[in-house]
Amino acid sequence: MILGISSICYEWWPVILVTCIAARLLHNKYGRGLHRYPGPWLAAYMTIWRFLENYGRRTEWTHINLHRRYGDVVRLDPNALSFADPKAIKVIYGLNKGMVKSHFYPVQQATAKGTRIQSLFSTLDEDFHAKYRRCLNSAFAMSSLVSYEPLVNSTLDVFLEKTEELYARTGTVCDFPKWLQYFAFDVIGDLTWSKRLGFMERNEDVDGIISFINGFFDYAGPIGQMPFLDLVFQKNPLILLAQRYGVSKKVFAVTKFAQSQSIHRAPEMEKIKANGLAPGTPKDGIDLLTKFTQAQHDHPEIMSDTTVLASSVSMVFAGSETTAIALSAIFYHLMKYPSAYQKLMAELDGAVRTGLIEDRGNGTVSWAEAQKLPYLDAVIQESFRLHPAAGLTLERVVPAHGMDILGEHIPGGTIVGCNAWVLHRRPEIFGKDVDNFRPERWLEASPKQLSEMKATMFQFGAGARTCIGKNISLLEIYKLVPSFLRRFEMELQSPEQTWKTHNAWFVRQMNFMTRFKTRQVKRDDAFTQSHVR
Secondary structure: OHHHHHHHHHHHHHHHHHHHHHHHHHHHHHOOOOOOOOOOOHHHOOOHHHHHHHOOOOHHHHHHHHHHHHOOEEEEEOOEEEEOOOOHHHHHHOOOOOOEEOOOOHHHOEEEOOEEEOOOOOOOOHHHHHHHHHHHHHHHOHHHHHHHHHHHHHHHHHHHHHHHHHHHOOOOOEEHHHHHHHHHHHHHHHHHHOOOOOHHHHOOOHHHHHHHHHHHHHHHHHHOOOHHHHHHHOOOHHHHHHHHOOOOOOOOHHHHHHHHHHHHOHHHHHHHHHHOOOOOOOOOOOOHHHHHHHHHHHOOOOOOHHHHHHHHHHHHHHHHHHHHHHHHHHHHHHHHOHHHHHHHHHHHHHHHHOOOOOOOOOOOOOHHHHOOOHHHHHHHHHHHHHOOOEOOOEEEEOOOOOEEEOOEEEOOOOEEEEOHHHHOOOHHHHOOOOOOOOOOHHHHOOHHHHHHHHHHOOOOOOHHHOOOOHHHHHHHHHHHHHHHHHHEEEEEOOOOOOOEEEEEOEEEEEOOEEEEEEOOOOOOOOOOHHHHO
């Protein structure tokens, strides 16, 4: 009988193979109960659809167009749904909902000596995340911002002077997104280790760190759509074993830099780890490595040397990339919309004339001063709305018992999530002109409408997994933008020029070439409130 079955299998294997494949595809489409949700036809049958689509590097626009065509719930693969209604945010990302991150996130874990480094961002263990985050919350609290301002000022001063030296005086065209990346990386170096990485001084990608991170996200975006591939290409157990025993010396460029800084500061950190910060230590200017090590002293059961290293590495990976993208979006939109640019300059100059902003010699603006400028805030919020850094769905996995989302019962194990690019273009929330840059919408909105707009903004995520470095990013943005605009006039190399965007998980901008001219502000200029209305 066994020989008979073998003979049948040998003779009919093509039919059996096709039958098995067909059964698998039909199970993918119908077996999970998600067939009632519309989406690209191939997505219902095969995960390969979103893997290949992501390689097109325009996923944010694909998701926007899919939701405009199909409605608030779109199927992105046999086991994944995207939600466009802002009401879904509280359900999917709210506290105590039982949701966990999908396996998209561990793809982005760095490695050191063959060991994965779990970060706040990449860990799937919610209990570990909660304990880990509690250790670091004070370092990232809004109340800590003032203590970091001297470190940001240090880098900001250099950035303004190097912009003057390299571009404004010479008339040289600047690759503005790259230059802003250099600023963002050096700020993170100053904030984390009290040492800039050297991007601005050298005007180059130090040790290829930016190229490495760009390549890393180019990999993580599509591979994260089919995470098992990461176990083949990067986190293969054999590769990690070789690293652990020194056969392979490969170390992430960012991890290598963080390790070198840790070694350089080791004696100082060992004292803090053992005894904590000395009583009476001034709060201003204390870097994040010091605060991470203080957390290790306070919570040794959670914070290890590896966890401190992971926290430092995460600052470079996520903190610099997202801030650079936000800054690029703000400056680009100002140059593309001259009326908004003029209104913002009128507000800044008026604030200097009336003493709201101190007239410092280098043109810098403090965090406290920037908070008093409503049109600046509107410009920044509108840029966040039109170009959030993350361009993919922030994935969560529905708990085993299933969950109701917007009146739909979603089976357990289903991957669900929202994309900020989709949420930020809801006409019933932001108005019919959602694809236009119009900062005035933030000033004209009624209190109720403004509350809805703010609740829909998703550029930093939501819930317990909201970006912990959000406040530091805001500190950098609200200081650099007005300081740079006070110091320099800017214009695109060509008025018709349009940037190129590249969705590698974070949607970075490329090739909007810019010219700068040193700006002289005359304090006796006439200003009226009509300029900023």
